[in-house]
Amino acid sequence: MNRHGVTEEEIAAVSVKNHGNALNNPYAQVPLRITVADVMASRKIADPLKLLDCCPVSDGAAAVIIADEETAKRGGRRPAWVKGVAHCCEDYLLGDRDLADPAALRAAAAKAYAMAGIEDPLSEIDVMEVLEPFSYMEPLWLEGLGVCRPGEGASLVERGVTTMDGRLPVNPSGGALSANPILVAGLARLVEAVLQVRGEAGARQIKGAKTALAHGFNGPCGQSHCVWIVGAEG
Amino acid sequence: MGRRVAIVGTGQTYHKSHRPDVTSREMIREAVVAALADADLTIKDIDAVVIGNMDHFESINYVDTYSVEGSGAFMKPVMKVSTGGTTGSTVAIAAYYHVASGLFDRVLAVGFEKNSESDTTAAIITCSDPVWDRFSYSGAIPSLATEATAYMEKYGATQEDAAMVGERDRGHALNNPYAHLRRPLTVADIMASPMLAYPIKLGDICPRSDGACAVILAADGIAQKIASRPAWFKAVSVRHTYTWFGDSTDYNKGLVSLQRASREAYAQAGIKNPVEEIDVAELYLPYTWAGLKWIEDLGFCGPGEAARFVGDGNTHMGGKLPVNPSGGVLSTNCIGATALLRVAEAAIQIMGKGGKRQVPDVKTALATGFGGCFWSDVVILSAVRP
Amino acid sequence: MEKNGTPVERLEITFKHPMPYEWSIGRYGSRFFQEIREKRRFIGIRCDGCGSVYVPPRRVCGPCFRELTELVPLSDTGVLTAFSVVNYPFIDPATGELRPIPYTYGYIRLDGADNIFSHLINEKDWHKIKVGMRVRAVFKNPEEMEGNIQDIKYFDLLP
Numbered sequence A: 001m002n003r004h005g006v007t008e009e010e011i012a013a014v015s016v017k018n019h020g021n022a023l024n025n026p027y028a029q030v031p032l033r034i035t036v037a038d039v040m041a042s043r044k045i046a047d048p049l050k051l052l053d054c055c056p057v058s059d060g061a062a063a064v065i066i067a068d069e070e071t072a073k074r075g076g077r078r079p080a081w082v083k084g085v086a087h088c089c090e091d092y093l094l095g096d097r098d099l100a101d102p103a104a105l106r107a108a109a110a111k112a113y114a115m116a117g118i119e120d121p122l123s124e125i126d127v128m129e130v131l132e133p134f135s136y137m138e139p140l141w142l143e144g145l146g147v148c149r150p151g152e153g154a155s156l157v158e159r160g161v162t163t164m165d166g167r168l169p170v171n172p173s174g175g176a177l178s179a180n181p182i183l184v185a186g187l188a189r190l191v192e193a194v195l196q197v198r199g200e201a202g203a204r205q206i207k208g209a210k211t212a213l214a215h216g217f218n219g220p221c222g223q224s225h226c227v228w229i230v231g232a233e234g
Numbered sequence B: 001m002g003r004r005v006a007i008v009g010t011g012q013t014y015h016k017s018h019r020p021d022v023t024s025r026e027m028i029r030e031a032v033v034a035a036l037a038d039a040d041l042t043i044k045d046i047d048a049v050v051i052g053n054m055d056h057f058e059s060i061n062y063v064d065t066y067s068v069e070g071s072g073a074f075m076k077p078v079m080k081v082s083t084g085g086t087t088g089s090t091v092a093i094a095a096y097y098h099v100a101s102g103l104f105d106r107v108l109a110v111g112f113e114k115n116s117e118s119d120t121t122a123a124i125i126t127c128s129d130p131v132w133d134r135f136s137y138s139g140a141i142p143s144l145a146t147e148a149t150a151y152m153e154k155y156g157a158t159q160e161d162a163a164m165v166g167e168r169d170r171g172h173a174l175n176n177p178y179a180h181l182r183r184p185l186t187v188a189d190i191m192a193s194p195m196l197a198y199p200i201k202l203g204d205i206c207p208r209s210d211g212a213c214a215v216i217l218a219a220d221g222i223a224q225k226i227a228s229r230p231a232w233f234k235a236v237s238v239r240h241t242y243t244w245f246g247d248s249t250d251y252n253k254g255l256v257s258l259q260r261a262s263r264e265a266y267a268q269a270g271i272k273n274p275v276e277e278i279d280v281a282e283l284y285l286p287y288t289w290a291g292l293k294w295i296e297d298l299g300f301c302g303p304g305e306a307a308r309f310v311g312d313g314n315t316h317m318g319g320k321l322p323v324n325p326s327g328g329v330l331s332t333n334c335i336g337a338t339a340l341l342r343v344a345e346a347a348i349q350i351m352g353k354g355g356k357r358q359v360p361d362v363k364t365a366l367a368t369g370f371g372g373c374f375w376s377d378v379v380i381l382s383a384v385r386p
Numbered sequence C: 001m002e003k004n005g006t007p008v009e010r011l012e013i014t015f016k017h018p019m020p021y022e023w024s025i026g027r028y029g030s031r032f033f034q035e036i037r038e039k040r041r042f043i044g045i046r047c048d049g050c051g052s053v054y055v056p057p058r059r060v061c062g063p064c065f066r067e068l069t070e071l072v073p074l075s076d077t078g079v080l081t082a083f084s085v086v087n088y089p090f091i092d093p094a095t096g097e098l099r100p101i102p103y104t105y106g107y108i109r110l111d112g113a114d115n116i117f118s119h120l121i122n123e124k125d126w127h128k129i130k131v132g133m134r135v136r137a138v139f140k141n142p143e144e145m146e147g148n149i150q151d152i153k154y155f156d157l158l159p
Helices: A008-024 A036-041 A069-074 A103-116 A137-144 A182-198 B024-039 B087-100 B120-125 B140-155 B159-175 B187-192 B256-269 B290-297 B306-311 B335-351 C026-039
Strands: A044-046 A081-089 A127-129 A211-218 A224-231 B005-012 B048-052 B078-080 B106-114 B195-197 B210-219 B231-239 B280-282 B364-371 B375-382 C043-046 C070-073 C077-086 C103-110 C117-121 C134-139 C152-157
Touching: A008 A036, A008 A137, A081 A103, A081 B078, A103 A137, A103 A211, A103 A224, A127 A182, A182 A211, A182 A224, B005 B024, B005 B087, B005 B335, B024 B106, B024 B210, B048 B087, B087 B106, B087 B210, B087 B231, B087 B335, B087 B364, B087 B375, B106 B335, B140 B195, B140 B290, B140 C077, B140 C103, B159 B187, B159 B290, B159 B306, B195 C077, B210 B335, B231 B256, B231 B335, B256 B290, B256 B364, B256 B375, B280 B335, B290 B306, B290 B364, B335 B364, B335 B375, C026 C043, C026 C070, C077 C117, C077 C152
Parallel strands: A127 A211, B048 B078, B048 B106, B280 B364, C117 C152
Antiparallel strands: A081 A224, A211 A224, B005 B210, B005 B231, B106 B210, B231 B375, B364 B375, C043 C070, C077 C103, C077 C134, C103 C117, C134 C152
């Protein structure tokens, strides 16, 4: 906010989008029809984060099975091929890092894109599931993922880029804002990405999704990031 | 099967009961610097880091992200593996998977523990089921003691038989400048030591140490350029059962996880007669009875025969199959590092870097890891590229 | 110690903080304690894959990875398969205080069960305890029961 003049209202729009998307997801814990005004009026948790900027407390589990090519081709379900995967970790102490510039995420994304042969994520990826337990994280991670320039992440919702009918829908599942069994939520993003490229995401399906990105992080303020890219074609 | 992988360098700290002069990150760095020096590499050559400890001991639960400046993982992929007492060996095996997969060429495996910063017993108790087991469970010692009582009852083994294992390992530690405890302990000393939990006496059990270990793994084609005698992974096996203690404590069956892990590892390595075909073994033996019971589970001898096998000197330096030339866990126990030290010491034997603790002509070395829920890992290393 | 040999004063700060947790016991876990309160006996569950009877009853047989449904009432007796007399002081993480010692920790194969149940044995002299002895559970009075593992006070050794 300080570096780029991003406003609380712009960030609140992420919460409105994701809680609304959750209405289409039977697994989501907190689907809500809310407005930016609702978010702004919700109880302050730790300024500037308000209750509706924050994830819920959740119980949950997720599982994925990763198999070799032969097993994948033999099975009855459509496989979601791993096109790229990478993780990277910055330093630990918050004061040692530039918290407005997720360097580890940029490095992980660069490696994953290189593996997948992706040069322009905005045009080559059909849908993204990013881990955003706090609403400000979605725009910040999208900048780290190279979807837009630094400082532009917060306007992506309002410009209709990352909404369900936008150029690059982000978190059709409702994201971690709608369900966050903490260390599960990154894997849940991968599950959602897989369902998208299989065409099995039901009411939250992005039409024609062939390439999806899933993201997770760990460590305070996103110290360590992990990026997966899955595709319908092998 | 993936690419062939070898260990090309190892490093460890001089293990002590108490290292108040360093934070755990700084202690980790000592081991990493030593490993890089051993391999004549820099941290820039490392593609990924795998690290583990008992995160609930020191209550620093994201140990992978916490330790970045010490492990050298800054702006690298780092992954935490924490599997109880087997952590160190599982870390080595996870690092092996990294390289064998083809995705990484040179990987650093790190295990550490700053035991002095933890209440070890209270922390171990929290690994037991909170509803069913925790109120009666009092840590590793009594559950190992229960195994010992069952073994003595079944085979007529005595406390003196077990004490032989302690005398051996503590004697071997005199050759290892890194070991924590470097004073000999006789069977009589052990028998006279205070009874902690019948039949385990102070002399039967491992110490608590502060220490770290680092091992560098490299891929086929690259390993040979780094080390003159790489220690090749010939077999790996992981058998982690589950944590209903009551389900894994039918002592009539023996340590089932070790039986299965070793059987699988021997099959992978083409080993039919372990005593004849293995030149040295670094076994995770946290207490003396393990040195009797678990070598039967490993197939070194038949059930109930271990006391005679050890008593005849087969497992001492100079014997048919020397066990724990490093002094083993009874001489050094920085838990997160301990199982990795077994792999590192096995690699040191293969690489011919064992100094006074070197066993002559080592071609095949066995390393095991053990965890308190009766889990086992087995690694077999070879001087010959598989 | 400073480099010139003068001892350095070590600063230490000690603090305690409680960390509250809440664990769910599951349907069969609840049943176990109800059975103790109402019938003063143990109850297990059978796996129709491997035939093992487990105490306490649980929803899944780990080795078979099958869901279990067949509850099996047992008695209050069993056999001691292993034990240890715990004789060193330690802090109990549940209370933050020292747990009273010595106490005897025993593994019991309850009659009719295939796995081991762990609990306390009412005898602290290890010369008087032998693997293979029969044991019987001693329960609290029903009005004192709280629905936890200490509703079983301990196991007595049977002569």
